[in-house]
Amino acid sequence: MDSEIKPFYSNANIFLTGGTGFFGKVIIQKLLRTCDDISGLYLIVREKKGKSTTERLGELFNDPVFNKLREENPEFLKKVHVVEGDCSRLGFGLNQSSRTLLIDKINIVFHCAATLNMDAKMKDAVDTNVQGLSELLDLCHEMRYLKSMVVVSTAYSNCTQSIIEEKFYDPPVQATTLVKLANELEERVLDEITPGLMSEWPNTYCYTKAVAENMLREKAKDLPAGLFRPSVGRTTHREYKDIIEEEGMKSFNKHCDDALNTDAWSLPYKIIKRKEHVDSILSPVHPIDEKWTDAIG
Numbered sequence: 001m002d003s004e005i006k007p008f009y010s011n012a013n014i015f016l017t018g019g020t021g022f023f024g025k026v027i028i029q030k031l032l033r034t035c036d037d038i039s040g041l042y043l044i045v046r047e048k049k050g051k052s053t054t055e056r057l058g059e060l061f062n063d064p065v066f067n068k069l070r071e072e073n074p075e076f077l078k079k080v081h082v083v084e085g086d087c088s089r090l091g092f093g094l095n096q097s098s099r100t101l102l103i104d105k106i107n108i109v110f111h112c113a114a115t116l117n118m119d120a121k122m123k124d125a126v127d128t129n130v131q132g133l134s135e136l137l138d139l140c141h142e143m144r145y146l147k148s149m150v151v152v153s154t155a156y157s158n159c160t161q162s163i164i165e166e167k168f169y170d171p172p173v174q175a176t177t178l179v180k181l182a183n184e185l186e187e188r189v190l191d192e193i194t195p196g197l198m199s200e201w202p203n204t205y206c207y208t209k210a211v212a213e214n215m216l217r218e219k220a221k222d223l224p225a226g227l228f229r230p231s232v233g234r235t236t237h238r239e240y241k242d243i244i245e246e247e248g249m250k251s252f253n254k255h256c257d258d259a260l261n262t263d264a265w266s267l268p269y270k271i272i273k274r275k276e277h278v279d280s281i282l283s284p285v286h287p288i289d290e291k292w293t294d295a296i297g
Ligand SMILES: NC(=O)c1ccc[n+]([C@@H]2O[C@H](COP(=O)([O-])OP(=O)(O)OC[C@H]3O[C@@H](n4cnc5c(N)ncnc54)[C@H](OP(=O)(O)O)[C@@H]3O)[C@@H](O)[C@H]2O)c1
Pocket: 017, 018, 019, 020, 021, 022, 023, 024, 044, 045, 046, 048, 085, 086, 087, 088, 089, 111, 112, 113, 114, 115, 116, 128, 152, 153, 154, 155, 229, 230, 231, 232, 233, 234
């Protein structure tokens, strides 16, 4: 990264959600490779499928996407810090000391964590995609030195529009109402009313992302926040050919194929290289900060 982008990251402490995911791991390696003078990178990781966060981290950093970084900077892990948590839980599932650490340290936030499962039950999709963002925004409001945050949504959050512009749209339901329904209704009842709730939305993923976007509009008015809506991302042979070995690349592409081979995608889609998405996630932090600083004088 050149120009004004790299200096913005200088000495910054960055908090990334979804670091174990398809976009997240590329964000991690890109930040650590190209912004070598960041102060620290904080990842929220949950236990999953009987694996502890430590085991999961070991697996994460064994991924071939980190080969080049490991080669260039074998010490890179010194800058990586992990907080145990779960974005679908109240308070992001953080203990008090992790929460305090983030409040005191973080300058830049990237929110990539989400349930992308288009067949997810409404309860699961709301807990992670809507309530999760709400919990993160509460945390960001407490952060003492926050300069910029980027929330990753999807190009399909407003798929009910024939033309989607770079603006917020009215949501199918208010986030507070949806979270209340998800928390208070019996799950069986919630499942029964889900088709009616979703109306023209094709799946709980797009639906909850639409609701979350509007919550960001309302709840982040007083935060230096930006929204990014990527279309479908996938790897290609040319993307990171110097970083990703063949085996790793196959598994990344399978992830995309799995996502696309579902009836839920009755919508047209444009596939863009994951690298380009990641560049688009990392580059607006500086203008967000500038715009925010101008706005608050
Ligand atoms: N990939 C695409 O083509 C695409 C297109 C448009 C938009 N997006 C958006 O881009 C973002 C990243 O997508 P992705 O493709 O990287 O997805 P992904 O590979 O499925 O990764 C999802 C990430 O979210 C984390 N996560 C999910 N639930 C969590 C929870 N309860 N607590 C903590 N972490 C949790 C996962 O952690 P675990 O490893 O613990 O599950 C994982 O790191 C999402 O917001 C998605 O909507 C992606």
